[in-house]
Amino acid sequence: MADIVVKTEDVVKEYRMGSNVLRALDGINIEINRGEYISLMGPSGSGKSTLFNMIGALDRPTEGRVYIDGQNMSQLSQRQIAAFRCHRVGYIFQSYNLLHVRSAHGNVTLPMIFAGIPEKERDEKAEKLLDMVGLGDRIYHLPDELSGGQRQRVAIARALANDPSIILADEPTANLDTITGREIIDLIKRLNKEQGVTVISATHDLKMLDVSDRIVDIRDGLVERIRNRDEIEIEVGEVGGE
Amino acid sequence: MNQRAPIEEQIDLPFVESLRISFQSLKIRFGRSIITTAGITLGIAFLVSVWTNNEINLALQESGRQSQINTFEETTQQGISTKDIWLIIMSLIVCVVGIANSMLMAVTERFREIGTMKCLGALDGFVVRLFLLESGFQGFSGALIGALLGTLGAIILGLKDYGLDLFFYFPLLPAQPEEGAMQLGVIVVILLGCVLGMILAVIGSSFPAWRAAKLPPAEAMRTEV
Numbered sequence: 373m374a375d376i377v378v379k380t381e382d383v384v385k386e387y388r389m390g391s392n393v394l395r396a397l398d399g400i401n402i403e404i405n406r407g408e409y410i411s412l413m414g415p416s417g418s419g420k421s422t423l424f425n426m427i428g429a430l431d432r433p434t435e436g437r438v439y440i441d442g443q444n445m446s447q448l449s450q451r452q453i454a455a456f457r458c459h460r461v462g463y464i465f466q467s468y469n470l471l472h473v474r475s476a477h478g479n480v481t482l483p484m485i486f487a488g489i490p491e492k493e494r495d496e497k498a499e500k501l502l503d504m505v506g507l508g509d510r511i512y513h514l515p516d517e518l519s520g521g522q523r524q525r526v527a528i529a530r531a532l533a534n535d536p537s538i539i540l541a542d543e544p545t546a547n548l549d550t551i552t553g554r555e556i557i558d559l560i561k562r563l564n565k566e567q568g569v570t571v572i573s574a575t576h577d578l579k580m581l582d583v584s585d586r587i588v589d590i591r592d593g594l595v596e597r598i599r600n601r602d603e604i605e606i607e608v609g610e611v612g613g614e
Numbered sequence: 615m616n617q618r619a620p621i622e623e624q625i626d627l628p629f630v631e632s633l634r635i636s637f638q639s640l641k642i643r644f645g646r647s648i649i650t651t652a653g654i655t656l657g658i659a660f661l662v663s664v665w666t667n668n669e670i671n672l673a674l675q676e677s678g679r680q681s682q683i684n685t686f687e688e689t690t691q692q693g694i695s696t697k698d699i700w701l702i703i704m705s706l707i708v709c710v711v712g713i714a715n716s717m718l719m720a721v722t723e724r725f726r727e728i729g730t731m732k733c734l735g736a737l738d739g740f741v742v743r744l745f746l747l748e749s750g751f752q753g754f755s756g757a758l759i760g761a762l763l764g765t766l767g768a769i770i771l772g773l774k775d776y777g778l779d780l781f782f783y784f785p786l787l788p789a790q791p792e793e794g795a796m797q798l799g800v801i802v803v804i805l806l807g808c809v810l811g812m813i814l815a816v817i818g819s820s821f822p823a824w825r826a827a828k829l830p831p832a833e834a835m836r837t838e839v
Binding site: 430431432441443448449451452456457460463469470471473478483488534 | 620621622623624625627631635638639642643726727729730731732733734735736737738740830831832833835
């Protein structure tokens with residue numbers, strides 16, 4: 373039996389804009405297995421980033437429930453949610469969201485500071501992680517001194533700081549050129565394969581289809597369809613031939 | 615890595631760690647911190663200069679000296695003129711608005727950073743404490759410099775008005791003349807200026823920081839400045 377790590381039940385999210393109510397998610401039901409690489413696809417405004425925020429406990433659904441590891445997220449206390457974000461999930465964002473006042477090393481150690489890990493241990497781990505993402509020689513550089521691809525690598529190292537079981541990546545390649553984007557995708561895929569991390573990625577980068585186990589197409593706040601990798605490979609071929 | 619245990623509670627960070635992060639942040643953002651601090655310095659300098667000038671006037675009038683310049687003004691022999699009260703109130707308002715504005719700006723441009731820290735596991739209370747520490751330090755140092763500059767300004771004005779007599783009758787300590795208003799003395803005015811600057815800076819930053827910390831991270835990170 374599949375080991376379900378994320379489950380959403382009729383998740384609805386509404387945004388109020390003055391007197392208008394925008395329904396970004398209109399009842400989303402998905403199940404994600406442990407160790408899977410899932411891509412949430414859809415045009416901008418389809419609700420994929422909103423769903424991403426719901427799964428990562430970055431925002432609260434208006435209606436419905438999100439279960440992670442069998443726990444109903446809406447029943448968690450503030451402290452539990454903070455611990456969840458700190459230990460169980462690693463976030464990667466389109467715009468990197470590095471703290472620009474902290475060096476690469478400072479960014480990677482921050483989640484470990486929040487987790488209460490002793491200084492020596494977190495320094496060693498930060499060095500190891502930055503080395504792993506190929507930034508061993510730029511550990512003390514500030515984000516402003518790094519290229520886009522390097523910043524995203526710092527973000528990946530930071531996401532892995534507390535050994536999360538889920539990596540949430542919101543358009544991680546959108547601000548990068550094709551080659552750098554490819555490298556970042558390969559790096560995330562490697563983590564997924566070698567360390568068994570569940571990867572959930574909101575994207576409309578076609579390169580990401582190739583490495584996904586399943587693709588969830590989101591349209592107008594609803595799950596349009598869920599495809600497996602073998603179905604996708606054919607379509608990538610078609611796209612490539614255009 | 616295969617975590618299925620119930621989700622534990624997030625721990626509180628030791629105070630030293632918060633202190634370290636807030637000082638690091640002030641140090642790296644030095645240029646920006648200076649501008650914010652300068653806002654506080656100016657507000658307090660204005661307030662303290664007006665106030666100290668008033669104290670000096672009171673003390674020297676008490677001693678029987680008249681300003682060489684302001685002899686024809688409506689100043690009563692002993693006491694504060696309505697114009698002086700008005701000036702102090704105005705400078706107080708300028709100070710409050712100036713400091714609140716610079717702290718508000720300094721926090722608002724960091725909403726994204728607050729959202730990011732929450733993504734990494736920061737508790738709301740930690741975020742607020744960080745801003746409290748930063749703004750408290752900025753407020754105190756800015757206000758101290760401002761108070762000293764303001765006093766210096768008032769002394770220069772006083773020298774122009776009263777000449778060297780100023781130093782013989784300088785109202786350093788609080789005094790209660792037999793008649794007339796209580797004189798606070800310059801030291802008390804400086805202290806009040808420092809406390810006021812610090813309180814205003816802390817309120818000015820912790821309120822928006824608290825508001826940002828309460829927002830879900832997704833919303834805090836969406837905020838455009």
